[in-house]
Amino acid sequence: MSFTPATCAAGLDPVLAQSFRVSARCGCFMQAARSLNIKSTQLRKHLAQLEAQLQCSLFNHQDNGLALSREGLALQAQLISLAHEHDVPVIEQPLIRLAVAESILHDILGRDLVALLRRNASVRLDIITLDSELSLQAVSADVVLWLADTESPPPGPSFAVSAPQRLARLEYFPHIAKRYSRVAARPDSLDDLADFMLVQWQHDRQVESFRPWNSVVDQRLAGVVQLHSYELMLEMIRCSGCIGLLPHYMSQFDRGLIALPGMFEQPMQRQVWMAVNAETQGQVDVQMIVELIHNTFNERREWFEG
Template sequence: MSFSEPTAQGAADYRAAEPSGAVAAEIDAEVTQYFLVSARCGCFMQAARSLNVKATVLRKQLALLEEQLQRTLFQFQGSALTLTGEGQQLHAQLIARSHERKLPVVEQPLIRLAVAESILHDILGRDLVSLLRRNASVRLDILSIDSDMSLRAISADVVVWLGDPDSPLPGPSFAVTEPRALARLDYLPHIAKRYSRVATRPESVDDLEDFLLVQWQQDRQVESFRPWNALVDQRLAGVVQLHSYELMLEMIRCSACIGLLPQYMSRFDRGLIELPGLFGQPMQRQVWMAINAQSRDEAQVQMIVELIHSTFDERRDWFDI
């Protein structure tokens, strides 16, 4: 595809080179949409995202259109993508012919994804952002699960939650497919490396007396966290209780606090380090996923399910520590 300005022509020659209305009428409807959206966005990548197609497919179709018309339709002026004179003529003809200034929008199904807050932040967030970069037309409602109560209250197409290692119950309250275990997570106290030299790192529960402890409130009701919760509850000073997962992480990173986090956290944030051996009893949770029984076969739902499986497969070394 050529993006240089065509050579100047005389007025008569230029009019002769303009795409005729008959030629414009022969352009495929899909290619017409590719052309008009690209002209509107002024960016092939954004146009591809809006149309939910690969940028390579979009540009190939536009190159074939230029070859069919034997005209250069787009050009770059600096970093801006614009229409050439011939491209402007074709654009005007297509608009006049089909009134596509207001192209009908193909309604996308609304997909509701409910995810445990920590899993959304640590594991799925980045890949969900990548999905949205590739698909600007998706309709996605992302719900954060921060307690068993919110898990029972939500209604969604795909649900990812944290539960007991041996049972997915309590799970969603609506009809779902059989829950599948995605990963087993071990939890350990963590501290920022910059606040803990190797020689002075706590090696027993008693060594924690001189450290500020920070606790995410949602963890207070987790049965498997009983050793940690008991330690926090007996503190008369040096404890911060938080309802925000992100703020808890920030306090551990920046305030010399010690908090309970999944063991994979040192992979997610290289500035944090776990403190093993403080508790004799393991503290574990299981990541479970289930799909709404009524919408499980929908293509957009399956797209989200495949993304989740792919994300956990790619991070398998985070969990098999």
């Protein structure tokens, strides 16, 4: 079958034409579906409908992916020609700015954000990490997730936001890797910490509720490491026999780590808060991120209980 722009490409349903064009460009149904932000089953239905309409096969399946058939190559050429003739613009996606506390991004939210990007390759997302109260005050974003010591809504971002929502209460304990501490020899008092190297994330030095832990670290004359990287601190606890302060959910996040409760009389707690930019809170893409955050915390509710 031979195609001409007048009889074929120009008269195609725009959705079907776009499904074919992106599939031909990607050479992979899954990647094409991500780019179009639809399910792969829906994409395949579009392509099957197009092939039925044209009464031909547009793709040849190969071991390493998809290849266009002779008819598929002809259709692709026509669609490219039409696109040049009409100068079809690229649809700009709105930029979503998400500011989030670094530990929350790494431990809780990161996996679901990756899943979002796997489903939607066309999204525009600017992720900003917060590592201090100063960065919280300086940030400009659509959605903000931060940590604070107080139960009541604390001072949040400097721009106008919706009423802050408390998502979780976190309690913090010293943690150690299980493989570096047998149950019988596991430290259970502050004196026992003398035999272990302590590791501290520098950001935590400014947290008032961590004063009991920070005092122990500050008194150390040896056997202490200060780090500016949260991920490196976790790696040192996992692999270097160090003890560091982490949220109590960490044993859920990493089964190789175990909390050491009971060392401090004063509890060390923080709250997770979320607020949405008052000017952009009604936008569909902003609501998508807000819904993702709520779902993430609801699915991990057991992490924050007890």
